[in-house]
Amino acid sequence: DAKTTQPTSMDCAEGRAANLPCNHSTISGNEYVYWYRQIHSQGPQYIIHGLKNNETNEMASLIITEDRKSSTLILPHATLRDTAVYYCIVRVNTGGFKTIFGAGTRLFVKA
């Protein structure tokens, strides 16, 4: 599975959009981009995933560059409860895979 690079930490004002970048320059053609987050000491929570096209759900939007070497997770209106560690993961979407988490980005949403 490809390796990802994320900033260690970021700040965001409450109510503003939070844009979290992820670099995955060695991504393969069959690897998906997944985002999870971990709030305090809870288990990680799935947010969104995509292959080539931009994706949106009730939690966030995922923007993947045309060359697929980087992506951005967008939380459109960040709240204090979005303060968490956000993990960007790339992996194939077939059986037998193993999901490897990196260090992630610690997002602080400030009032």
Place this chain on the structure above:
Amino acid sequence: NAGVTQTPKFQVLKTGQSMTLQCAQDMNHEYMSWYRQDPGMGLRLIHYSVGAGITDQGEVPNGYNVSRSTTEDFPLRLLSAAPSQTSVYFCASSPLSPETQYFGPGTRLLVL
């Protein structure tokens, strides 16, 4: 559905003791895995399983054993606990071609 459950929530062990961390899921997921998370660090994969009777090693398997006799259960065994195994342990499950992994609430283990 209860989702992914883990027991115990917290455990204190002495060096050299053995114990089993329990993980169960009621979603009929084929894939299950164990992670450990040290303070201020990301998750590291210990072992994983793609179905009953099939297990494989992750990034940090040393000191841990697993077995998968049923689809529902995936216990993690520490044969001889060491202080370096003090950590929070998370179990996760998903279908084999998942859109998401579901994580349990974690087991906090302290080895003295």
